[in-house]
Amino acid sequence: MAEKKQNIKRTAKKRSPRKKKPKIILDNKRVLLLSALIIFLCAVFLSMAFVFSSPKKEKQPKVQNVEQQVLRQEQKNKFAEKNKVAENKNQPKNVQPEKKEAVQKPLEIQPEIKKVPVEKKSEEKKPQPVSKQEIKKDEPKIASVNPPAKKTEEIKVEKYSIPPAKNGATLVFIIDDGGYDTYNLKLYTSLPFPIAVAVLPKLAHSKDCAAIVRNSGQELMLHQPMQAQNLKLNPGAGAILPDMSLSEVYKQVSENIAEIGPIKGLNNHEGSLITCDVMKIGAVLDAVLDNGIFFVDSRTSAQTKAPQAALERDMKILERDVFIDDIISKDEMLAQIYRGLGIANKNGKVIMIGHVDKSAKILPQLLNDMYPYLKQKGYKIAFPSQIQK
Structure with a gap:
């Protein structure tokens, strides 16, 4: 009997460490706390990154949209120039200043476009037929559309090396x-x-x-x-x-x-x-x-x-x-x-x-x-x- 009691005591001593459940509960709390802190910090970091990065991302599309508007306006201006050459003979006074205003609208929305090199090129190519004086200055340029017929005649004369x-x-x-x-x-x-x-x-x-x-x-x-x-x-x-x-x-x-x-x-x-x-x-x-x-x-x-x-x-x-x-x-x-x-x-x-x-x-x-x-x-x-x- 004495030996059995001793064996029971030994077994009890050996099993007691396995039944320490409070330590496991404490470890889970720490893990939860740490994970909560990590999640919180990640959320804070992401929110800060979004706050600081969002204005830059918003500005770029604006500039790109404005640049696209300017490029589209350039194409319209080029097409308008070609039409003016054909129409100025019959309608020299019907100039359309509204097209210039269409180019100026993006400037009011985004004044920083002046720094964009695309706009500088467009300013060089913009027609400026606003006043009647400027229209009169353009008239001799329109007259130079028809001379090719005279030039071809001169070329035909020189087609053969015929002496007088x-x-x-x-x-x-x-x-x-x-x-x-x-x-x-x-x-x-x-x-x-x-x-x-x-x-x-x-x-x-x-x-x-x-x-x-x-x-x-x-x-x-x-x-x-x-x-x-x-x-x-x-x-x-x-x-x-x-x-x-x-x-x-x-x-x-x-x-x-x-x-x-x-x-x-x-x-x-x-x-x-x-x-x-x-x-x-x-x-x-x-x-x-x-x-x-x-x-x-x-x-x-x-x-x-x-x-x-x-x-x-x-x-x-x-x-x-x-x-x-x-x-x-x-x-x-x-x-x-x-x-x-x-x-x-x-x-x-x-x-x-x-x-x-x-x-x-x-x-x-x-x-x-x-x-x-x-x-x-x-x-x-x-x-x-x-x-x-």
């Missing part, structure tokens, strides 16, 4: 190799100035092309084929060949004139071999004289005897000065035309030759475009028959 005409400079354009195609031919016959078209004989469209040229009012010529010094080149049907007699030459030329005619003149197609033969080219000139037409030496050879044969017959002939389209390039053709202008200013006239199909994509349009400027610079354009004396 001298010595009554007269230009003659002959377009060779008609007879192959009627479409390309019409590109030349529709030009608004005099040209001559030389049509080849005995082609499928020779007579059609001759009729188109004649009906257009342009000058019709026979483009007489002749043998070149290069015997491999075929001059085509109706040509003057080296083995022909003088009577055969005369007969062939007369036959071709009758086919294409009535015509005003004749020039040679190729023919460097025939024009260098004074007898053969003389027979050609005999047919020219008998038919009452003029002759243009295309000068396919520098050794041509056509001038000598003409002198023997006491007749005057014309001579080609420039081949425009030896090279199919707009720049090269333009350079040859400029060269022709120089010859015309020196000698009083120039004969320039092109070809119907060879340069149809460039030359008709180029000549049509240059014509107003040539006319403005004082150049005359004539038929070959008009310059023969």
Whole structure:
């Protein structure tokens, strides 16, 4: 029994510390107090932060809103300026000062906007058409809206490097190799100035092309084929060949004139071999004289005897000065035309030759475009028959 009592006492002593509940209650109170203090301090800190930070956050949107108003007003002012330029002619007195007041309203709400750089830019761009005197000052600026038309005219005058005409400079354009195609031919016959078209004989469209040229009012010529010094080149049907007699030459030329005619003149197609033969080219000139037409030496050879044969017959002939389209390039053709202008200013006239199909994509349009400027610079354009004396 004594041992049991001792064991009970021991167990009681061991369990007693576990039953000290008041200490646990005290610890919970402290935790609650500490947590309450922490919550209170956090609340105080947040409220202070909100108090000190809220005015700054409120000011920024105000400034931003005012800046947006100013920017919007700038856009309205720019649009108003454009409308004023168009309306000031008919309504110079109807100025709208209310737009300036619309810009001033944000200044009354927030005077600190003067420090914003956006407003300074807007002040520089603001229109100030309040008084009638200021409107009169703006009128000359409005008059400067229409001058672009005069400037474009001045630019057009300088589009080509055309020198002023001298010595009554007269230009003659002959377009060779008609007879192959009627479409390309019409590109030349529709030009608004005099040209001559030389049509080849005995082609499928020779007579059609001759009729188109004649009906257009342009000058019709026979483009007489002749043998070149290069015997491999075929001059085509109706040509003057080296083995022909003088009577055969005369007969062939007369036959071709009758086919294409009535015509005003004749020039040679190729023919460097025939024009260098004074007898053969003389027979050609005999047919020219008998038919009452003029002759243009295309000068396919520098050794041509056509001038000598003409002198023997006491007749005057014309001579080609420039081949425009030896090279199919707009720049090269333009350079040859400029060269022709120089010859015309020196000698009083120039004969320039092109070809119907060879340069149809460039030359008709180029000549049509240059014509107003040539006319403005004082150049005359004539038929070959008009310059023969």
